[in-house]
Amino acid sequence: MITSCFSQPNTNTASPSTSSYCSQQVPQNVVTCIYQSQLCNSPTYLTLSWSKTLFSHSLTISASDIFSITISLNSSFFRTCQGSKSIHHRKMKLHWNFTRAEFIQNSAEAESGFYLAISHSGKLQFFLGDLYRDLNRQHKKVEVKCKNTNGKGKLVDPVLVSRREEVWGSKSYVSRGVLMGAKHVIEIECSRGVLGVKVDGETRLVVKRLAWKFRGYEKIFIDGVQVEFYWDVLSWVVNSDNEHGVFVFVFQLGDGTVWPQMVGVHNKLTNKSVSDSSVLQWAEETGNCASTSPSSSTTPTSFSLLLYASTLNSFHSFLLS
Numbered sequence: 036m037i038t039s040c041f042s043q044p045n046t047n048t049a050s051p052s053t054s055s056y057c058s059q060q061v062p063q064n065v066v067t068c069i070y071q072s073q074l075c076n077s078p079t080y081l082t083l084s085w086s087k088t089l090f091s092h093s094l095t096i097s098a099s100d101i102f103s104i105t106i107s108l109n110s111s112f113f114r115t116c117q118g119s120k121s122i123h124h125r126k127m128k129l130h131w132n133f134t135r136a137e138f139i140q141n142s143a144e145a146e147s148g149f150y151l152a153i154s155h156s157g158k159l160q161f162f163l164g165d166l167y168r169d170l171n172r173q174h175k176k177v178e179v180k181c182k183n184t185n186g187k188g189k190l191v192d193p194v195l196v197s198r199r200e201e202v203w204g205s206k207s208y209v210s211r212g213v214l215m216g217a218k219h220v221i222e223i224e225c226s227r228g229v230l231g232v233k234v235d236g237e238t239r240l241v242v243k244r245l246a247w248k249f250r251g252y253e254k255i256f257i258d259g260v261q262v263e264f265y266w267d268v269l270s271w272v273v274n275s276d277n278e279h280g281v282f283v284f285v286f287q288l289g290d291g292t293v294w295p296q297m298v299g300v301h302n303k304l305t306n307k308s309v310s311d312s313s314v315l316q317w318a319e320e321t322g323n324c325a326s327t328s329p330s331s332s333t334t335p336t337s338f339s340l341l342l343y344a345s346t347l348n349s350f351h352s353f354l355l356s
Contacts, residue, residue, distance in 0.1 A: 118130075246272055266283075
């Protein structure tokens with residue numbers, strides 16, 4: 036299961052800036068995850084969009100040209116937090132149970148105590164969550180393949196290829212979750228013209244004179260994996276109405292190849308002179324890749340984490356001065 040939260044939990048090790056940020060109510064959190072999975076015996080990009088505002092909380096599950104279903108996660112609507120739904124004109128069913136789901140403060144995405152599953156012709160095709168036995172008990176007509184390690188009857192876990200998250204803060208922007216199989220806390224600090232990147236509390240990158248280096252590209256390592264980090268904070272420098280700072284982490288595995296849909300954008304990003312629009316183009320085109328179908332022979336060897344950072348303050352000049 037892939038989980039994350041843009042706020043720090045209430046722990047004694049949280050930094051003062053992060054703790055202050057966690058105590059503030061953010062206007063909205065949106066987390067969009069794109070998985071490569073198998074549906075109807077065909078490779079498919081499955082998109083999960085978690086959304087939470089002050090008045091609503093929902094999850095939208097969609098697969099291009101197949102279906103799009105929204106589930107309300109509001110605790111006041113208990114009946115919508117558990118159920119099943121047939122997918123029109125197909126022998127597919129969506130099953131979910133969020134009645135015991137736990138969410139880290141301010142996060143739209145469930146961390147534990149839930150399951151989300153898709154079955155086709157009575158056979159399980161996709162599973163996300165930690166209540167595997169509950170699914171087996173509550174939907175006995177679904178042929179639930181055992182999660183074992185002998186390779187027989189094993190449900191293949193979906194592959195997370197992209198994650199987009201909107202994070203909020205004043206000077207500190209935090210994302211926490213399971214990245215490439217391990218839990219990590221990624222914190223971006225932006226203050227006094229300096230950009231800092233921390234992973235699990237350890238500083239991995241410092242960029243000075245941010246007013247002049249408002250776009251850039253550097254390489255860092257996380258758990259021995261090379262990670263390409265791109266940033267674009269031009270809107271903060273010019274106090275634009277577009278208040279997002281954009282940060283992209285690309286985790287490279289294997290031979291370092293990327294998905295075919297992203298080759299053109301990746302080549303632009305890895306060019307030493309990052310173009311004016313390349314970082315934003317990566318963000319936009321990565322989100323649009325779910326509208327295409329993956330090749331049956333394609334196994335993603337990279338994972339991208341995109342953070343859209345918005346300030347709880349109306350002015351950004353203090354970040355760069």
